[in-house]
Amino acid sequence: MKALGLYLHIPFCVKKCNYCDFCSFPGQGREVVEAYVDRLCADLKAKSERAGDYLVDSVYIGGGTPTILTQAQFAKIGEALHDSFSFADDCEFTVECNPATGSPELFKALREIGVNRVSMGLQSIHEKELSALGRVHGVKEFYRTFDELQSAGFTNLGADPC
Numbered sequence: 001m002k003a004l005g006l007y008l009h010i011p012f013c014v015k016k017c018n019y020c021d022f023c024s025f026p027g028q029g030r031e032v033v034e035a036y037v038d039r040l041c042a043d044l045k046a047k048s049e050r051a052g053d054y055l056v057d058s059v060y061i062g063g064g065t066p067t068i069l070t071q072a073q074f075a076k077i078g079e080a081l082h083d084s085f086s087f088a089d090d091c092e093f094t095v096e097c098n099p100a101t102g103s104p105e106l107f108k109a110l111r112e113i114g115v116n117r118v119s120m121g122l123q124s125i126h127e128k129e130l131s132a133l134g135r136v137h138g139v140k141e142f143y144r145t146f147d148e149l150q151s152a153g154f155t156n157l158g159a160d161p162c
């Protein structure tokens with residue numbers, strides 16, 4: 001079988017950072033986000049007919065801020081992925097996380113759909129610089145979320161521009 005890597009984009013954020021050049025839209029309503037997740041899942045399922053020759057060895061859910069999604073929305077995405085593709089035993093499954101988002105419950109739900117790596121960004125350890133960049137979190141939130149991720153079993157945390 002051929003190896004396949006999947007990238008899923010979640011184009012929503014709490015607020016637009018001052019330096020951001022990514023495709024992301026702040027402050028979208030629940031209905032918009034839900035409709036996007038449903039469309040994404042439908043697209044994944046539509047690809048399943050062509051996925052038979054492939055073994056997924058990497059999944060990356062980036063953004064935007066994927067951890068703005070709810071547990072139920074991640075459960076939908078996980079179901080669509082697992083219904084549509086075959087996965088390598090050692091598949092790396094990453095989700096990007098903004099330190100201002102997520103919760104112990106959400107991180108546990110990520111583990112349940114197979115996420116084994118989180119990429120969380122910290123642009124500075126100085127509050128004034130974070131504020132100047134327009135980030136929605138401070139240094140304390142980063143460490144709190146870092147601890148919550150570790151408690152949920154994520155011990156492979158990577159650096160990320162978001």
Ligand code: SF4
Nearest residue numbers: 013016017020064162
């Ligand atoms: S969190 Fe990342 S994607 Fe969202 S606005 Fe900030 S830099 Fe852009």
